[in-house]
Amino acid sequence: MGTTTGTAAGTRDTTGSPRSRLLGVVTLLAVAVLGVLAFVLTDPDVRIHPTTGEEFGQFDAVRMLYVHVPLAVMTYLAYGICAVASVGVLVKRTPWWDVTAHAAAEVGTVFCGLVLVTGSIWGRPVWNTWWEWGDVRLMTTLVLFLMFTGYLALRRTTDDPRRQARRAAVVALVAVLDIPLVNRSVEWWENRTLHQRSTIGELKIEDLTLFTLFFGFVTAGLVLAWLLLHRFRVGWLEQAALDHGVAAAIAERHAETDDAEVLRSVGERAAGEGTSGDGEPGS
């Protein structure tokens, strides 16, 4: 129960608060700094082949990784939060878990889409293809993206909110449990992964490169936290509006009782049927 009681966020008309505004400013600053680090201050990945003396490496494409890799990690984090919250929905059955799961899934799917796009753009110069079938992480991420597209589609259906919460929780849990299977199957499938040929370890490591990547993680984490916070508050406000709507609807239904037609039909019975003696006529 408890959904008919008011909520803390019920009176607010914005999802912002002083603290979340501060978080927002810090996040935007971090994004700007990351942009400068990744696109201006760091060097392109250029290596010299020891015997032939030819230049090779990822060149400017490596800059994409400062965004791509942190986004990928945060995607998995967001889906992890969604899975944990989904367990909460099934066990505790309170709206808080449901709103959290929904928020995490939605933000996670935006991140996941960005991971696929940035990866594809990066792959074009480095792998010489937009898309590589048989790459484990790429395929796993794609399937994850598709599963959560279904999750969000389910969320868009008009259903009893409580049942929808449980249905969505089941979908999220199946998706997360299915991922190791997808991962395994793709890995065996081609038994090769382009990612392994181009891991961070092979890059020419400089202090600034490493720092930029680290800063990328911090920034992506801040963006995730900021979006999650606001998406959660939107969900919480929707929940409050729902509760408010129910309370109003109950009042409205009570007003129906005073309807002249009902009173007349009650009167009809009192006059027409002598058998019912134990009611409270006119109440």
Place this chain on the structure above:
Amino acid sequence: MVELRAAVALLGRFPALSGVDLSVDAGETVLVRGPNGAGKTTLLRLCAGLVRPESGSATVLGHDLGDGADRRAVRRRVALLGHGAALYDDLTVGENLRFWARAAGLSSGSGPDGVDQRVAGALDRLAVPERLVDQRAAVLSQGQRRRVALAALVVRRPDLWLMDEPHAGLDQAGRDVVDGLVAEAVAAGGTVVVSSHELERVAALSPRVVTLAGGRVVDGRAGGGAT
């Protein structure tokens, strides 16, 4: 038997019941009436343990309906005649009845308490013609479906009967059968809650009439001899 205090039940986001007070004693027959959309069907579904009370208190057969396990326990002891007959068109009448009897946990033995005996008894009680038993349910008429649906419930020997518009779609003979069934259930110590528009017919059966409007009881909330 049934004890509702300010019970609210939601259909999605709509408060189909907006605060119902109702108490029904064991062995009592109650007629619930009210305009379309008053909440009659939801009231019966709430009592059947199918709908969770959103607020207020609801106790049926000694079980608190706010609790999931209690609702499941209530469902097993209650018979709900809903709008559908719950028949699979491609199964015969007999197969349908045996399926529902066994789904309710009755043993398939042939003793007096076995499924076959009980099904035969129920079909007899509802005056379902012998020749229909091996017919596919798809060929039944509306009235025949209703009788078979009632027979499926009789098999379960419930403690509480909830009938939503039991007379709808029945011919005169069928209506008499329903009335007889209600009388018999009450005579056997059962409790019956009927929702109906057939005032005169049920008034003869039921000394107590409850009027529902806007999702709550507007008349007859204190029942005969209740608390």
Place this chain on the structure above:
Amino acid sequence: MGPFLRDAWLVAERDLRIEARSRVVLHQVVPFSVLVLVLFGFALDADHRTLRTFAPGLFWVAVLLSALLAVQRSAALDRADGTDTALRMSGLSPVALFLGRATAVFVQVVALQVVLVGGLLVLYDVAVEDPLLLVVAGLVAGVAVAAAGTLYGALASGLGVRETLLPILLLPVLAPVLIGATRAFDDALGAAAVDGWSWTGLLAVAALVLTVVGASAHGALVED
């Protein structure tokens, strides 16, 4: 355990009996699956060599698309005429209900596969090199498809958009089954040199996971 399996069988028997009478899967879904094989033939404009190479993959795509229809049919049985409410009132355990439905879907998916293997032999001119692998992989993958299908069929049931929602929910989950079963059939039909038995092992894990998750999650979907 006794009454539990009895209940599961009660449901499976009901669904199979309904199918035996109505023959919806036999008369509509099976022809559809063969049609898919024929359409692949047209689309690939192929000689037998190409078709033989792609036969395992085309086979499993056809199985998945047809299984979608079988699952929708299975879920529709308990939506009509208040049967869903009556099931909840009956006290039948959701786990037994799940296992019963999944068993019936499994039988139908296996029947589909038998017909489709016939289609492969005749239309695509394939040769079975390892019949045992073919049968085992087909059965195990059938369990996975039936379990996931039954769970998502129940999940999409009761939603107005179920016909459009079911495929986008179900097919991604079955991606590892599609990959694994196709590789296993590659081996069994001699289309590619892979180790089909280890793929069957992966399929078995998928079948187990989906069955356990499906059975335990089903209660959360059908209860109040």
